[in-house]
Amino acid sequence: MDPKYIRNFAIIAHIDHGKSTLSDRLLEMTGSLTAREMQAQVLDAMDLERERGITIKAHSVRMMYTARDGQTYQLNLIDTPGHVDFSYEVSRSLASCEGALLVVDASQGVEAQTLANAYLAINNGLEIIPVINKIDLPSADIPRTKEMIEQAVGLPADHAVPVSAKTGLGVDEILESIVHLLPHPKGHSDAPLQALIFDSWFDAYRGVIVLARIINGRMYKGQKIKLMSNGKVFDIENLGVLTPKPVEIESLSAGEVGFFVATIKNVADTKIGDTVTDANHPATGMLPGFEDIKSMVFAGLYTVDSHEHTLLRDALEKLRLNDSSFFFEPESSAALGFGFRCGFLGLLHMEIIQERLEREFNLDLITTAPGVRYKITMTDGSVLEVDNPSRWPDVTSIEKIEEPIITAMIMTNEEYVGGILKLVEEKRGKQKNFEYITPTRVMLTYELPLNEIVLDFYDRLKSVSRGYASLDYHLTGTWVSPMVKMDILVSGEPVDALSIIVHRDVAYERGKALVHKMKELIPRQMFEVAIQAAIGSKIVARETVTAIRKNVIAKCYGGDISRKRKLLEKQKEGKKRMKRIGKVDIPQEAFLAVLKIGED
Numbered sequence: 001m002d003p004k005y006i007r008n009f010a011i012i013a014h015i016d017h018g019k020s021t022l023s024d025r026l027l028e029m030t031g032s033l034t035a036r037e038m039q040a041q042v043l044d045a046m047d048l049e050r051e052r053g054i055t056i057k058a059h060s061v062r063m064m065y066t067a068r069d070g071q072t073y074q075l076n077l078i079d080t081p082g083h084v085d086f087s088y089e090v091s092r093s094l095a096s097c098e099g100a101l102l103v104v105d106a107s108q109g110v111e112a113q114t115l116a117n118a119y120l121a122i123n124n125g126l127e128i129i130p131v132i133n134k135i136d137l138p139s140a141d142i143p144r145t146k147e148m149i150e151q152a153v154g155l156p157a158d159h160a161v162p163v164s165a166k167t168g169l170g171v172d173e174i175l176e177s178i179v180h181l182l183p184h185p186k187g188h189s190d191a192p193l194q195a196l197i198f199d200s201w202f203d204a205y206r207g208v209i210v211l212a213r214i215i216n217g218r219m220y221k222g223q224k225i226k227l228m229s230n231g232k233v234f235d236i237e238n239l240g241v242l243t244p245k246p247v248e249i250e251s252l253s254a255g256e257v258g259f260f261v262a263t264i265k266n267v268a269d270t271k272i273g274d275t276v277t278d279a280n281h282p283a284t285g286m287l288p289g290f291e292d293i294k295s296m297v298f299a300g301l302y303t304v305d306s307h308e309h310t311l312l313r314d315a316l317e318k319l320r321l322n323d324s325s326f327f328f329e330p331e332s333s334a335a336l337g338f339g340f341r342c343g344f345l346g347l348l349h350m351e352i353i354q355e356r357l358e359r360e361f362n363l364d365l366i367t368t369a370p371g372v373r374y375k376i377t378m379t380d381g382s383v384l385e386v387d388n389p390s391r392w393p394d395v396t397s398i399e400k401i402e403e404p405i406i407t408a409m410i411m412t413n414e415e416y417v418g419g420i421l422k423l424v425e426e427k428r429g430k431q432k433n434f435e436y437i438t439p440t441r442v443m444l445t446y447e448l449p450l451n452e453i454v455l456d457f458y459d460r461l462k463s464v465s466r467g468y469a470s471l472d473y474h475l476t477g478t479w480v481s482p483m484v485k486m487d488i489l490v491s492g493e494p495v496d497a498l499s500i501i502v503h504r505d506v507a508y509e510r511g512k513a514l515v516h517k518m519k520e521l522i523p524r525q526m527f528e529v530a531i532q533a534a535i536g537s538k539i540v541a542r543e544t545v546t547a548i549r550k551n552v553i554a555k556c557y558g559g560d561i562s563r564k565r566k567l568l569e570k571q572k573e574g575k576k577r578m579k580r581i582g583k584v585d586i587p588q589e590a591f592l593a594v595l596k597i598g599e600d
């Protein structure tokens with residue numbers, strides 16, 4: 001198609017502002033799907049996505065739209081993941097577009113992710129159309145939302161489109177705006193092929209499927225292609241577009257978006273942000289912006305039943321086929337046996353993987369507390385990267401430790417600022433900016449250690465702000481910090497899988513809170529159990545779980561048999577997620593006690 005009649009765009013929004021609902025409405029209005037064909041929210045296809053109500057993977061859909069001027073346009077909607085863990089994927093999706101719809105909930109206004117996503121779009125040079133959504137709600141305030149878009153985001157809002165994605169009101173105006181306000185793609189079909197990969201996954205029937213935007217040149221069936229980041233060469237077996245049903249076509253040319261299937265066996269070869277070129281007539285350079293994705297959050301995964309260890313390995317391998325952004329390697333723990341050290345993009349990503357392992361592979365897992373990767377310079381000048389507390393070197397050989405730092409944007413209402421400032425201070429934050437966006441809305445910018453964020457920051461923020469704060473962050477550097485390893489001893493024995501890395505200045509408090517929480521989480525046993533926190537040989541906190549006096553069955557001795565069985569069954573259920581360490585049964589929650597410290 002003549003690029004003049006193509007529009008590639010993304011929808012960006014803060015979580016729950018209506019991105020998926022609007023996508024569905026656009027599909028419906030362009031006849032891509034009839035209302036009847038339409039299951040609720042087609043674009044969020046994965047089960048987990050639907051349950052959690054968030055978009056995890058980016059997809060793209062081609063729609064044909066005949067505008068009021070009578071011309072038919074090809075609109076490619078490129079979906080973006082809706083969570084900070086996936087911001088690199090978001091940026092690559094945006095790099096595949098010329099424009100974006102910035103959806104803002106008219107009853108909530110601009111939130112942290114609205115801003116973060118808008119900045120990503122602006123940095124990628126996109127034209128932005130503000131869309132003010134949910135105008136059917138009684139609490140919708142269009143003038144105020146416009147004002148916030150102008151003041152907080154810095155975008156003109158006079159051409160903002162007020163809509164209700166739910167009822168469809170105003171959505172046809174969005175289609176007209178896309179056609180008339182967004183620029184068309186500018187590539188050259190006769191130049192050597194350069195296609196940007198913005199998503200890929202493994203399909204059990206078709207193999208690796210790659211979504212790409214053709215920036216220059218042409219892609220066709222039978223073509224020999226080269227992936228420029230690793231130089232690997234493959235043959236294109238077929239290609240097509242999602243409408244959202246996959247429809248095969250013969251070729252894709254500059255400006256278009258589609259999928260291709262090549263002789264690629266391993267999804268890890270298709271890196272997001274990579275450039276695909278023609279192996280026989282290669283382009284001179286890669287498209288800008290490519291990065292190798294790095295894990296930010298690390299944790300150990302173990303099976304409750306040590307016989308299931310190979311099942312866990314197989315499951316991890318299967319999941320990795322579909323998601324090349326997490327990594328794992330074998331590790332062993334004196335307490336937990338054989339397991340895997342895993343690296344994730346962020347906490348949500350970790351939870352998703354964990355949940356899939358349990359749900360799809362039926363595994364009972366023990367997860368150790370998530371942590372980050374430290375760069376340690378040793379006194380002999382060598383440099384180590386350590387993400388596992390059990391590999392922490394001896395203190396006497398450490399010269400300096402650098403920890404990863406994020407810059408966080410927090411948007412909230414004035415009345416919650418006090419509580420939030422207290423929280424960020426406790427989390428070792430440094431204020432960078434404090435700004436009133438409107439007379440009652442505040443934007444705080446802070447530098448914070450990633451280590452503190454992966455613990456319980458997000459939940460704590462939600463609770464101090466009663467949900468009226470939004471957070472967005474990205475990695476921006478490192479601090480040199482006096483971190484120490486804190487060991488936890490159960491009945492006098494250190495349990496390696498419970499060790500954590502903490503800042504020296506908060507170690508004492510953290511230790512106290514941690515053993516206190518563990519005391520609540522470890523069930524009483526037939527004997528007394530001491531729980532201690534120690535730094536080196538120094539005990540910093542201690543609690544005792546007292547012994548049980550009677551056993552459960554004795555209580556109903558002589559009672560009816562079904563009650564007795566029920567009790568036994570209940571005990572068994574409770575045991576499922578316990579790991580016996582020495583003589584003590586420790587439940588899964590206790591391994592994550594550090595995440596629950598602030599919860600009382």
Ligand SMILES: Nc1nc2c(ncn2[C@@H]2O[C@H](COP(=O)(O)OP(=O)(O)OP(=O)(O)O)[C@@H](O)[C@H]2O)c(=O)[nH]1
Nearest residue numbers: 016017018019020021053054055082134164165166
């Ligand atoms: N009243 C009203 N509700 C809406 C409208 N648009 C979306 N919603 C509701 O708002 C909620 C969130 O909508 P989604 O479309 O799932 O939001 P989203 O931005 O896609 O969320 P993520 O995918 O998690 O980023 C849902 O309960 C929708 O039914 C609207 O125009 N009016």
